Amino acid sequence: MKLYTSNRAPNPRRVRWVMAEKGIEDVELVEIDIMVGEHKTAEYRTRVGVPHVPALELDDGTTISESIAIGRYLEALYPEPNLFGADAREQAVIEMWTRRCEFYLANPIMLSVRHSHPALAALEAAQMPQLADYNRVAAEKFMKTLDRRLAEHEFLAEDRFSIADIVAVVGLDFARLIKYRPPEELAHLARWLETCRARPAAKAGA
Ligand SMILES: N[C@@H](CCC(=O)N[C@@H](CS)C(=O)NCC(=O)O)C(=O)O
Numbered sequence: 727m728k729l730y731t732s733n734r735a736p737n738p739r740r741v742r743w744v745m746a747e748k749g750i751e752d753v754e755l756v757e758i759d760i761m762v763g764e765h766k767t768a769e770y771r772t773r774v775g776v777p778h779v780p781a782l783e784l785d786d787g788t789t790i791s792e793s794i795a796i797g798r799y800l801e802a803l804y805p806e807p808n809l810f811g812a813d814a815r816e817q818a819v820i821e822m823w824t825r826r827c828e829f830y831l832a833n834p835i836m837l838s839v840r841h842s843h844p845a846l847a848a849l850e851a852a853q854m855p856q857l858a859d860y861n862r863v864a865a866e867k868f869m870k871t872l873d874r875r876l877a878e879h880e881f882l883a884e885d886r887f888s889i890a891d892i893v894a895v896v897g898l899d900f901a902r903l904i905k906y907r908p909p910e911e912l913a914h915l916a917r918w919l920e921t922c923r924a925r926p927a928a929k930a931g932a
Contacts, residue, residue, distance in 0.1 A: 727752070727783060727785060728783040729741060729742075729754070729756065729781070729782050730756050730758050730774065730779050730780060730781040730783070731755055731756065731757060732759065732760045732765075732779045732780075735760060736832070736899070739896050739932060740780075740793040740794075740797065740892050740893060740896050741780045741796050741797060743892050743927055743928065743930050744796075744800055744801075744889065744892065746927030746929075747807060747809060747887075748800065748804040748807065749804075750800060758779050760779060761845075765777045765778065774791050776791055778791055780793055780796060782796045782799065797810065798810055809889045809892070810888070811888070816883075819883050820884060820888045820889060822883070823883040823890035824889050824890040824893050827893040827897065830864070830865070830871075831869070831893075831894055831897045831898070832894070832897030832900075834864045834865040835898065835901045835906075836897070836900060837857060837861040838857075838861040838901070838904070839901060841853045841854050841858035842855060842904055843904050846903075865901075866909065869908050872894065872918075873912040873913070873914045874914075876914035876917070876918045877914045881918065881922075882894060887922070887925070891918075892922075895922045895928070899932065
């Protein structure tokens with residue numbers, strides 16, 4: 727299998743983190759430089775279907791994009807340690823937190839960074855500072871929800887680390903590009919962030 731990935735880009739990092747947690751080493755990493763548009767070539771688009779990284783190419787030629795879909799596929803091949811839920815209830819709870827973290831945290835942060843960091847202007851038709859501000863405020867609102875959740879739970883979804891934590895930490899780490907730090911009063915969020923960042927697998931793709 728081949729993983730089309732881009733160093734320091736957040737969505738490929740999710741997959742690299744999943745791979746590192748599971749000790750997966752039989753996937754060839756193919757670096758795609760999105761800053762020079764390597765993901766927009768006709769060859770890449772034909773192979774993947776969309777101009778996005780990450781994408782996982784299987785040995786039979788099937789190509790899977792979407793970091794969560796790739797993660798699920800890898801979990802089916804390498805079930806341990808479990809990151810997506812071991813039974814119906816866990817799977818639903820982890821999926822719920824993963825989707826919440828994508829919609830209300832990672833995506834707004836991504837938009838905020840892309841619309842404010844000068845180096846990322848290359849990825850947008852036009853950077854819109856207002857869009858950046860709006861999305862930073864929206865993400866911060868959800869951080870308060872996460873802080874309340876983390877006041878009573880060690881990790882976001884279950885009593886163990888899961889894909890929901892990966893999505894949220896990778897999103898928050900991407901904001902470091904614009905030197906953003908979550909509000910200091912969110913002490914439970916800070917504690918959890920430190921715990922997740924200290925995992926050896928957190929370095930994968932970062
Ligand atoms: N929902 C997708 C998002 C993929 C995505 O947007 N990837 C970014 C890099 S983090 C990308 O390919 N950007 C290229 C561009 O915007 O031109 C996933 O989870 O994989």
